Amino acid sequence: MEISGWMYVVVVILGIIIAVTLIGCLLTILAIWTRPVLRKLVNVPLVSLSCADIISSIFSVSLLIHTYLHPQWEPLGALCWLQAYITIVLWGVSSCHMACIALQRYFIVCTNSTLLKSTRALAIMLLITWLIPFVSFLPIHIVEEVKLDPKLKRCGMGASTNLWGKMVPAILNFFGPFIATLISYALIRYNVKKSNNRVVQGSSSPNNAAERQITRMMMTLFVVYTVCCVPLIMMAIFSSRVPSEAFTVGQVLMALNGALNPIIYGLMNRNIRQGYKHIWDSLLNSIN
Numbered sequence: 001m002e003i004s005g006w007m008y009v010v011v012v013i014l015g016i017i018i019a020v021t022l023i024g025c026l027l028t029i030l031a032i033w034t035r036p037v038l039r040k041l042v043n044v045p046l047v048s049l050s051c052a053d054i055i056s057s058i059f060s061v062s063l064l065i066h067t068y069l070h071p072q073w074e075p076l077g078a079l080c081w082l083q084a085y086i087t088i089v090l091w092g093v094s095s096c097h098m099a100c101i102a103l104q105r106y107f108i109v110c111t112n113s114t115l116l117k118s119t120r121a122l123a124i125m126l127l128i129t130w131l132i133p134f135v136s137f138l139p140i141h142i143v144e145e146v147k148l149d150p151k152l153k154r155c156g157m158g159a160s161t162n163l164w165g166k167m168v169p170a171i172l173n174f175f176g177p178f179i180a181t182l183i184s185y186a187l188i189r190y191n192v193k194k195s196n197n198r199v200v201q202g203s204s205s206p207n208n209a210a211e212r213q214i215t216r217m218m219m220t221l222f223v224v225y226t227v228c229c230v231p232l233i234m235m236a237i238f239s240s241r242v243p244s245e246a247f248t249v250g251q252v253l254m255a256l257n258g259a260l261n262p263i264i265y266g267l268m269n270r271n272i273r274q275g276y277k278h279i280w281d282s283l284l285n286s287i288n
Contacts, residue, residue, distance in 0.1 A: 096128070
């Protein structure tokens, strides 16, 4: 089968996205790990999300490129199953991270509970963030047949008629976390407007200014996630009515989210930006 010219353009774009994602996410992890000023609980979810983005780029997006370049290629049974399962799980992991980050901001900004702000609470939230997608998507991937979807250009279960098998994981991994994130940020906004003594508004304290900027950054992450990822998630749910070209655009946007996250960190957080520069300078010095 002949590959169209625009598909080569898509492949080049995806290749650039993979490179930017890997470099950006690795820089993020190293910066937070090595810089004392960044070793804070608020940055732990960013490390976790970066790990998810790296796995997605290496596995899901790379296989997608191979499928675009070799339209007749079909992965073997085990690889096909793994591609379908890991891809959708990582979608859920990203969505749950948005909720985890929003809840953490809510606990910091709107509550006085040391328990909710503790390392233990964050560890439990991150464990749930990874556990829910892995567990909730497993039953339908065991029960239903997994095969190559010609529209998605990857293995999946778009043709499955098991509505409940699809809807329960969708609620747990997409709709539920999305609503929880919206509610959390709405409550933060309400709390800030209600009291000038809250972290996000009305204080000249350097600590409050820093927290204010962190909250803006996390909200920006959610907005970018919504723009990049929600279209493909909705297309996957209503796949029978969506043309294959729309799926291609949706998958490029989904991959782009992983590349944009480190850029947002660098643009909106001075300490992370300085961490990037420090690691990059150290790398160049070691080469020279």
